[in-house]
Amino acid sequence: MKRLVFVALLALCAGLLFAGGSQGETAMAEKIELRYMMWDPQIIEKEQALAQKFHELNPNVSITVEGIAYAQFWEKIQAMAAAKTLPDVFWMAVDRVKDNQRMGALLDLQPYVDKLDKSNYFESVFNVLRAPNANGDMYAFPYAWVVCIFYYNMRLFDEAGLQYPPEKWTWDEMRNLAIKLTKDIDGDGNADQWGYWVKGRYTHTWSYVYNNGAQMVSDDFKRCLLDEGKGKEAMKFLADLVIKDKVSPTPAQTKGVSTFFTTGKIAMCTEGSWRIDTYRKSLADPFGITYLPLGPGSGGKYDSFGWPDSYAISAYTKHPDESWAWTEYMAGPGRPVDSVLGGKVSIWKKSALSDAWAEKNMLPENKDLVLKAGALIGKNVTFAPGWPEWSDQIAASDFDKILLGEGDFDTVMAEMTEKIDKVLARY
Amino acid sequence: MAIKNLLGSTRFEKYVAPYIFILPMLVGLFVFRLGPVVWSFLLSFQKYNPFQGGAWIGLQNYKELLQDKDFHQVFFNTLKFTLMYLPLGVISSLILAVLVNNKLKGIVIFRAIYFLPVISAVAAVGTIWAWLLNPLFGLVNYLIKAVFGIIGPEWLGSPKTALFTLVLVNIWLTMGYAMVIFLAGLQGVPQELLDAAWVDGAGKVKRFFRIVLPLLSPTTFFVIIITIIRSFQIFDLVYIMTAPAAGEGGAVGGPANSTNVLVISIFLNAFSFYRMGYGAAQAYVLFLMVAFITFFQFRFQKRWVHYQ
Amino acid sequence: MISTRRKIKIFLGHSLHYLILTAIALTILVPFTWMLSTSLKGRGVLQEIPPRLIPEKFHWSNYKDVLLKYHFLRYSLNSIYVALMTGIGQLFTCSLAGFAFARLKFWGRDVLFALLLATMMIPLQVMIIPEFLIMMGLGWIDHPLFLALIVPSWLAGSFGTFMLRQFFMTVPTDLEDAGRIDGCTIFGIYWRIFLPLSLPSLATLFIFGVMSSWNDLLRPILYLSSQKRMTLTIGLAAFSRQYEVNENLKMAGSLFTLLPLLILYAFAQKYFVQGITLSGLKG
Numbered sequence A: 001m002k003r004l005v006f007v008a009l010l011a012l013c014a015g016l017l018f019a020g021g022s023q024g025e026t027a028m029a030e031k032i033e034l035r036y037m038m039w040d041p042q043i044i045e046k047e048q049a050l051a052q053k054f055h056e057l058n059p060n061v062s063i064t065v066e067g068i069a070y071a072q073f074w075e076k077i078q079a080m081a082a083a084k085t086l087p088d089v090f091w092m093a094v095d096r097v098k099d100n101q102r103m104g105a106l107l108d109l110q111p112y113v114d115k116l117d118k119s120n121y122f123e124s125v126f127n128v129l130r131a132p133n134a135n136g137d138m139y140a141f142p143y144a145w146v147v148c149i150f151y152y153n154m155r156l157f158d159e160a161g162l163q164y165p166p167e168k169w170t171w172d173e174m175r176n177l178a179i180k181l182t183k184d185i186d187g188d189g190n191a192d193q194w195g196y197w198v199k200g201r202y203t204h205t206w207s208y209v210y211n212n213g214a215q216m217v218s219d220d221f222k223r224c225l226l227d228e229g230k231g232k233e234a235m236k237f238l239a240d241l242v243i244k245d246k247v248s249p250t251p252a253q254t255k256g257v258s259t260f261f262t263t264g265k266i267a268m269c270t271e272g273s274w275r276i277d278t279y280r281k282s283l284a285d286p287f288g289i290t291y292l293p294l295g296p297g298s299g300g301k302y303d304s305f306g307w308p309d310s311y312a313i314s315a316y317t318k319h320p321d322e323s324w325a326w327t328e329y330m331a332g333p334g335r336p337v338d339s340v341l342g343g344k345v346s347i348w349k350k351s352a353l354s355d356a357w358a359e360k361n362m363l364p365e366n367k368d369l370v371l372k373a374g375a376l377i378g379k380n381v382t383f384a385p386g387w388p389e390w391s392d393q394i395a396a397s398d399f400d401k402i403l404l405g406e407g408d409f410d411t412v413m414a415e416m417t418e419k420i421d422k423v424l425a426r427y
Numbered sequence B: 001m002a003i004k005n006l007l008g009s010t011r012f013e014k015y016v017a018p019y020i021f022i023l024p025m026l027v028g029l030f031v032f033r034l035g036p037v038v039w040s041f042l043l044s045f046q047k048y049n050p051f052q053g054g055a056w057i058g059l060q061n062y063k064e065l066l067q068d069k070d071f072h073q074v075f076f077n078t079l080k081f082t083l084m085y086l087p088l089g090v091i092s093s094l095i096l097a098v099l100v101n102n103k104l105k106g107i108v109i110f111r112a113i114y115f116l117p118v119i120s121a122v123a124a125v126g127t128i129w130a131w132l133l134n135p136l137f138g139l140v141n142y143l144i145k146a147v148f149g150i151i152g153p154e155w156l157g158s159p160k161t162a163l164f165t166l167v168l169v170n171i172w173l174t175m176g177y178a179m180v181i182f183l184a185g186l187q188g189v190p191q192e193l194l195d196a197a198w199v200d201g202a203g204k205v206k207r208f209f210r211i212v213l214p215l216l217s218p219t220t221f222f223v224i225i226i227t228i229i230r231s232f233q234i235f236d237l238v239y240i241m242t243a244p245a246a247g248e249g250g251a252v253g254g255p256a257n258s259t260n261v262l263v264i265s266i267f268l269n270a271f272s273f274y275r276m277g278y279g280a281a282q283a284y285v286l287f288l289m290v291a292f293i294t295f296f297q298f299r300f301q302k303r304w305v306h307y308q
Numbered sequence C: 001m002i003s004t005r006r007k008i009k010i011f012l013g014h015s016l017h018y019l020i021l022t023a024i025a026l027t028i029l030v031p032f033t034w035m036l037s038t039s040l041k042g043r044g045v046l047q048e049i050p051p052r053l054i055p056e057k058f059h060w061s062n063y064k065d066v067l068l069k070y071h072f073l074r075y076s077l078n079s080i081y082v083a084l085m086t087g088i089g090q091l092f093t094c095s096l097a098g099f100a101f102a103r104l105k106f107w108g109r110d111v112l113f114a115l116l117l118a119t120m121m122i123p124l125q126v127m128i129i130p131e132f133l134i135m136m137g138l139g140w141i142d143h144p145l146f147l148a149l150i151v152p153s154w155l156a157g158s159f160g161t162f163m164l165r166q167f168f169m170t171v172p173t174d175l176e177d178a179g180r181i182d183g184c185t186i187f188g189i190y191w192r193i194f195l196p197l198s199l200p201s202l203a204t205l206f207i208f209g210v211m212s213s214w215n216d217l218l219r220p221i222l223y224l225s226s227q228k229r230m231t232l233t234i235g236l237a238a239f240s241r242q243y244e245v246n247e248n249l250k251m252a253g254s255l256f257t258l259l260p261l262l263i264l265y266a267f268a269q270k271y272f273v274q275g276i277t278l279s280g281l282k283g
Helices: A002-029 A041-057 A070-082 A094-102 A110-114 A123-129 A154-160 A171-180 A202-210 A229-243 A275-282 A320-331 A368-375 A387-403 A409-425 B002-008 B010-015 B017-043 B060-067 B069-100 B107-119 B122-132 B139-148 B162-187 B191-199 B204-232 B236-242 B262-272 B276-303 C004-039 C061-069 C072-103 C109-120 C124-138 C147-155 C158-168 C173-181 C186-197 C199-214 C218-223 C232-237 C247-272
Strands: A032-038 A061-067 A089-092 A141-153 A194-197 A266-272 A287-290 A306-313 B046-049 B053-056
Touching: A032 A041, A032 A070, A032 A320, A041 A061, A041 A320, A061 A320, A070 B262, A070 C124, A070 C218, A089 A094, A089 A320, A094 A123, A094 A306, A094 A387, A123 A141, A123 A306, A123 A368, A141 A154, A141 A202, A141 A320, A141 A368, A171 A194, A171 A229, A171 A266, A202 A229, A202 A266, A202 A387, A229 A387, A229 A409, A287 A368, A306 A320, A387 A409, A387 B262, B010 B017, B017 B046, B017 B276, B017 C072, B017 C109, B017 C124, B017 C147, B017 C158, B017 C186, B046 B276, B060 B276, B069 B107, B069 B162, B069 B204, B069 B262, B069 B276, B069 C004, B107 B162, B107 C004, B107 C199, B107 C247, B122 B162, B122 B236, B122 C004, B122 C232, B122 C247, B162 B204, B162 B236, B162 C158, B162 C199, B191 B204, B204 B276, B204 C158, B236 B262, B262 B276, B262 C124, B276 C109, B276 C124, C004 C247, C061 C072, C061 C247, C072 C109, C072 C147, C072 C158, C072 C186, C072 C199, C072 C232, C072 C247, C109 C158, C124 C147, C124 C218, C147 C199, C147 C218, C158 C199, C173 C186, C186 C199, C199 C247, C218 C232, C232 C247
Parallel strands: A032 A061, A032 A089, A194 A266
Antiparallel strands: A089 A306, A141 A266, A141 A287, A141 A306, B046 B053
């Protein structure tokens, strides 16, 4: 009898142990391994440390971090996709989100995003990652963002006895300043100092299109709008700065020097906010930042051109919840404040608004302008599908043709638009 | 004993032995090369992306190529590049090989120096040359101004000079390669033939053109074929020297598409534009071109290549 | 006795020769001097205008960082292993096949040779995905013995086969006949006569095999995923980041990377000299 009771008690205890604990136990028992791929092998140790921290918070999830050099990243992703072995979480480039979504590579993150407390994040940036268009769901999640701003070399302004550019100003005012700041110092007939630097690259050209109240591509992504109206006006303004007003060096002259502003020979330029880092290190002169000048077609409204660095999750990952947990962690509370400094801004408001980011003891003095510009990030049309082809390859090549004097503005713009239309027609 | 007889038998030697010789190579060829070649050929008739696979579209890619003006430019850029590079490259390597084919003191050091560019990482060397050829601040234009007093050309900055600049850098980069091949060939010229000719009164130059060059012709043939194939496939150097700088986002093969060659275009289409089928079609156009030229070379070789 | 006049003529000839050799050597060495100079520069000074040859401060620490912090020492072991295996393996396959194509008549010979050449004409970029799929199927991704990197070049060396075929076609037929008279089988002729004669070409092929493997980037990137297995080229590529390029480290890494190949080349040079003279056979 005693034995029976004893066994029964034992059974009861065992039953309680396993039954009561089983709810939590089963979830804990499953060991999950996530594969995470990024394109900066130099910081792989830091990322692995964060993966380790995440693992401590979620012991059943371990993350293998793989780093591939930036230029080869997409080749490897595509090879892995062909073999159906895409990593669970991987870095995503803003200009490829729509293409990848269209090909079914990415997981729809909207259900997860809807559950977030949006006040913790810079929501204006979210829209850039929607696919297939501005009303779509988010298919990538940002962890840091940048915005295009206007830089000026304080020493050159001081030497010329000119006032620094204000926050609200016009194209004409900018042009006039540029003319005053272009000088032929040694009298050999060639300019040695330029008022401005026109670069036929997206950070530059599209910023001006936006700030003239135009866009590069129609809302339905079917037509290129650069050969008409305010878009064309913006491109003409930039082209004339090089060809007519001659306040900027040509692409041939700046060939091989990627950040010409650091030479101290340029008074003003438009660049991404991440260049704050570069200029602090490589520019000998003090510099300041401000908003871009507004074009005549803008109607007084400022449209910031900005975009995020983001994470994407594979559409056929076996562990979507855990992949999201890792993404959310790295985009927010898990990411150390000092990993996103300089001209890049963390999407997590707390980090961005911290003193660490403010870097009050460093140039530029009004760094918070970057945050303000970020709030003004506008349209999502920016990264229309096929961007690497129409914006990087076609638009940049053809605009260079104009700047190099190899083709007449109207003819080349018409050709360029025709080519871009062909590309857009495919989507 | 029986095995030896079997192995030595003419029947075996004639019909079986050759296949044993080529067996390892055949295995590799079929497993690792032909499979991918056939796959990519079939790909050129499809609309393909790696995430979803391919959809058959017949000759559409090829039709598009015929009308694509940018592709025409790419095709001609590649042709121009090869036409400029082939003669200059082969001749300069041959000259180098002749210059170092002797027992002068320290010749080993010169041979090593000339081979340096070949073994260096193209990424590093390309960057340095782009830097040296910088129109405003580079060493080359600085020297040109100092020595000749004129402003140097815009090198990689102008669509007119960029392609030729790449030809020059590529020659610098690769002349050591063919030099070594020619050297091996030169070493194979029997000394007695040269001695006999000297006794007969032939000078160095005559010996070179009458004896050395003909004997060298199989090697020269090899070098020409390889140079053509490689020249059509040039990629790394062009990419390094014409790609936009970090964080810039711009066109490769610039300025204004003047250095956009076939493999650059294939690479962009395959990995940036997600149009691998179109890229494969371009690859096969490239293949047809090279195969055609090579076939011609093989036909033509009877006229000038001397085998034993 | 050579007359003094003749001695002077020889001296002048040699001097001119050295002059030309040196002039060419300078055009080669100048860029490398810049590489060296850049490799010793600090981070912010890279794109100084105007460029300065002698750095203000010599950052020897760049080399230390490259070797240790950026793992180049470990990577070099991997690169050496892969390159040597690739180089050696090719020698057998290519010489066997090259001999067959040059000297033997068999059914399908010309078609196969054409096929061989044809596979060299397709750019890697379109073939890399099916090649990747094959490697996945064989289970060779991230293989501890680096099979995905070594085996294809062992077995499918089109370049080497072509090169040795050309060379073997220059060997006089009398040698082959002499061998037959001596009672050699076809294998014997290959092993005893042709192979030793081709030493310079074999040495060249070895160097090329090692070199192409050493500087290969795409295949190691795709076929390796563990950090401990990565090669030098992968290490170098890491210096080209999204928004900046660490030029100084990249140059230091490149110079370190080319050192082993240079040593190998200098060492292998003596094999470029023909070892066996033909006169020995006449007697």
